[in-house]
């Protein structure tokens with residue numbers, strides 16, 4: 548873990564007021580890690596922290612609604628009022644790609660010259676951002692969720708978490724680790740430390756079950772009807788397109804037996820590509836979808852990145868060319 552950075556982090560944050568935010572289409576890990584970090588920060592340092600999150604994904608909204616019914620004492624507020632001149636530093640959680648952080652544009656933060664720090668578990672893009680205090684970034688791709696980094700931070704500073712907070716962290720770790728599928732020994736150990744007698748694992752699992760609405764069901768079925776199969780030696784790559792739900796469809800394709808999946812959706816001038824690969828394929832061949840999409844993104848004024856087995860790209864201009872590039876690069880590695 549990156550605990551050696553925690554002391555520097557503490558020294559730096561000691562007298563600072565912070566703004567905490569995350570990527571667009573906030574997932575459960577983004578919401579939980581930001582929320583718990585705020586709780587930790589305000590109780591530990593007694594400084595001010597403003598939490599400002601962009602729009603949530605549907606499953607995040609559903610999840611938080613269930614959680615707030617379960618724990619009436621939790622009062623979620625994700626859009627604190629604040630005075631920007633009062634903010635000393637911004638903490639960006641669960642991404643290290645500014646293109647995914649809408650609040651920077653919205654608040655004109657780049658012009659305000661406020662320094663910022665990333666806490667994240669995605670591939671470190673190592674972008675040379677002006678005002679990023681990169682030596683304080685805590686970015687570790689070996690951890691399956693940002694919530695685990697926040698949990699380690701709490702443990703390191705002996706900050707005791709109330710059980711509703713543990714419930715949130717466990718839920719975030721489970722969803723981001725694909726219910727341990729992308730996790731490692733440490734993922735399981737952290738969950739084990741978080742589970743106390745007041746928490747029931749089965750109850751957490753049932754809170755994380757979501758019924759798909761009709762539009763998502765249709766998107767999944769249409770995606771399968773449009774599936775194009777590409778074979779590279781004994782590996783099967785599947786490609787299809789949808790109007791939305793790319794990520795869920797990409798995961799679905801892996802579940803039905805594809806080794807690698809590419810799912811795109813095209814808007815008027817922009818497009819989005821979601822990719823997935825079986826863990827076994829990544830380990831065996833060295834395939835890293837996050838790296839491939841990051842490379843390709845530079846050619847389409849886009850931004851891309853992610854993990855070895857799950858990555859996405861937002862771009863514009865020449866979707867066809869970009870898809871061919873991605874397929875070529877994947878094939879080259881799978882050969």
Ligand SMILES: [Mn+2]
Pocket residue numbers: 576577641668691692693723
């Ligand atoms: Mn995450």
